[in-house]
Every structure is written in C-alpha cells, then in structure tokens.
Amino acid sequence: MSLSARIVTAASNTLRSIGQSLDRAGASLEVCKHADKLVPSTRFVAVDGIAPTISPHAAFVAPSASVIGDVTLDKNASVWYGATIRGDVHKVSIGENTIVGDRAVIHVAKIAGDHPSIIGKNVTIGPGAIVHAATIQDNVVIGPSAQVLDGAVVESNAILSAGAVVTPGTIVKSGEYWSGNPAKLQRKVSAEEMANAARVIQDTLALARMHAYENFKDMEQLLKDEEYYEDATTRDPEYYPYVPEGKKVEEEGDVLGMGSPGLIFDSVLTNPEEGLKVREKKRREEQK
Structure with missing residues (x-):
C-alpha cells in the first residue's frame, strides 16, 4: 500500500472513531x-x-x-x-x-x-x-x-x-x-x-388522550388501520359483512378459513388443510 493510501486509511479510521464517540455522547443525553x-x-x-x-x-x-x-x-x-x-x-x-x-x-x-x-x-x-x-x-x-x-x-x-x-x-x-x-x-x-375555562380543561383532557393513543401507534398498526378503513368504507353492504379486527369471524362469512373477503381478509389462513376440507365439504353437499 502506498504512503498516500495509508495516510487516507488512517485518517478515515480516526474520523470514524470520532464520529462514533460523538454519537454515543449524544445518545447519553437523550x-x-x-x-x-x-x-x-x-x-x-x-x-x-x-x-x-x-x-x-x-x-x-x-x-x-x-x-x-x-x-x-x-x-x-x-x-x-x-x-x-x-x-x-x-x-x-x-x-x-x-x-x-x-x-x-x-x-x-x-x-x-x-x-x-x-x-x-x-x-x-x-x-x-x-x-x-x-x-x-x-x-x-x-x-x-x-x-x-x-x-x-x-x-x-x-x-x-x-x-x-x-x-x-x-x-x-x-x-x-x-x-x-x-x-x-x-x-x-x-x-x-371561569366555567368556560373549566370546560376547556376537560375537553382538552379527552382530546389529549385520543392524541396520545394515536401517536403511540407504530407503522404496522397505521397500515392496518388504513386497510380496515378502506375495506369498511368500500365494501358493498350486501357483500360479506365487515368484521372489525379482534372480532370473531362468523361461520357464514368465512371463506376457506381465511375470514370475510374484501380488500383484505379479516383473518389469516394459518391451517390451509382446514380450508381445503371446508371446500371439499361444500362440494359434496352441493352434489347431493
């Protein structure tokens, strides 16, 4: 390695070390x-x-x-x-x-x-x-x-x-x-x-709790919220009923164990063999 290359490498390592030290110092303040x-x-x-x-x-x-x-x-x-x-x-x-x-x-x-x-x-x-x-x-x-x-x-x-x-x-x-x-x-x-000031305090407290709840969400939850909102607002009411997150999918709205269809499904298909059994059962019933 040439002398100039060694100088550049040494300087780069020194600057990197200084930068890491500054990062650690800043992190200790927060x-x-x-x-x-x-x-x-x-x-x-x-x-x-x-x-x-x-x-x-x-x-x-x-x-x-x-x-x-x-x-x-x-x-x-x-x-x-x-x-x-x-x-x-x-x-x-x-x-x-x-x-x-x-x-x-x-x-x-x-x-x-x-x-x-x-x-x-x-x-x-x-x-x-x-x-x-x-x-x-x-x-x-x-x-x-x-x-x-x-x-x-x-x-x-x-x-x-x-x-x-x-x-x-x-x-x-x-x-x-x-x-x-x-x-x-x-x-x-x-x-x-003074009565109005007291009402503002109570109204703001309720608003603050709502903001705290929304701001606590991570990106994964925000994407889920967006999907459920779009699903709920665009699904035809005559189509399979919308099932909010956390609620149990009703049997008649279930498709192959995946939940109610729409822009998304309301539950995850965790046992695909069960879905196949459901489909086979329905096919046999239709043939009778």
Whole structure:
C-alpha cells in the first residue's frame, strides 16, 4: 500500500472513531427514544444529569415537543405540538390538568435574576404563549401569544387576554382580567368565563388522550388501520359483512378459513388443510 493510501486509511479510521464517540455522547443525553412511529419522538433531554420527571398518568406529550432538564409534569397535564419546556438553569413545575399549548415556551432564569417557573393546576397556556421564570397559580388562563415575564405572579382564577404582556415583577391579582402591552387590569373575571375555562380543561383532557393513543401507534398498526378503513368504507353492504379486527369471524362469512373477503381478509389462513376440507365439504353437499 502506498504512503498516500495509508495516510487516507488512517485518517478515515480516526474520523470514524470520532464520529462514533460523538454519537454515543449524544445518545447519553437523550433519555427517551421511540422507533418506527408516525412522527419523531419527544425530546426528553437531561441537563447536568437531571432528567425530566413525567407522571405516568400525564395525558399527552406531543412527539414534536421538547422537555429539557429539571422539569416536573404532573397527572393529566398535556404538552402540545412544538412546545418547549426548558428547565436548564432552574426548575419548572407543572401541575395537574394543565395545558401547555402548541408552540408555547416555558423557561427559567438564573443569570439575570433567579426564578423558577411554577405553574399550578388547571392552567391553560395558549398557543405561542411564553412563561419566563414566573409563577402561575391554579385555574389561570393565559391567552394565545401572551407573555408572563421574570418574577411575575399571576394569582388564581385570573385571565390574560391574547397578546397580553405581563412585565417583570408584576402581580396579577386573583380573579382579575388583564390585557395590553404592557398588560393592565381591565375588569373582574366573570363566573361564565371561569366555567368556560373549566370546560376547556376537560375537553382538552379527552382530546389529549385520543392524541396520545394515536401517536403511540407504530407503522404496522397505521397500515392496518388504513386497510380496515378502506375495506369498511368500500365494501358493498350486501357483500360479506365487515368484521372489525379482534372480532370473531362468523361461520357464514368465512371463506376457506381465511375470514370475510374484501380488500383484505379479516383473518389469516394459518391451517390451509382446514380450508381445503371446508371446500371439499361444500362440494359434496352441493352434489347431493
């Protein structure tokens, strides 16, 4: 082997070794992985050895969300598509039934001030909203694209309108409705508004569970769902009856042990000799 070839080979081996080391280092940072799903897995990432703590009863964490560092997510909370929760220099705590809307951002502060983000129960954080190193008490509604900044406190049963900006250190009192930039008190929250906020929490919880179920499916299950849907919507109702997956094929709808025919069969032919016996039995009956 020539000198130049040996140099190229040595350099290639070195670069390959460096690349493998970087892959292993990156893999050690990601604490949760999913394979063969419809969309990429949620990014649960540890920071300084502290990984997010997600309740096993959390309603839903979207596959495109990022949950990073010292983050605690409680029972029935949901984090929607594109949202980012970043507890890299302080902690983030999110209470029961709380909704973190699409593309919302929750962050903390350590350099300019020292504030965690503490979010209570039954809180709705709208799409595109920002909670930066602030405290949000129970039953609060933060409108779409609203911002609650460093050291601010939003007390229970308060509402921030869409686009409201609560400046650093501001306290929004319980039961108040604020709007504007900078946000200011407009009026008291009505009983109807609070009742509507409670309904949104319950409706979103049901929706979150449905999204969690669908996103958990792998590609094999998605293909099965597509086949059964097409079969069910195109089969002539006068033809063999459609039999959903997991249901027992009725004897009169069975063909050679394969199930009811359509675009697909409802069961797999596992004993072909049995199918031949069925066909022979039917032939003899027809000859009598």
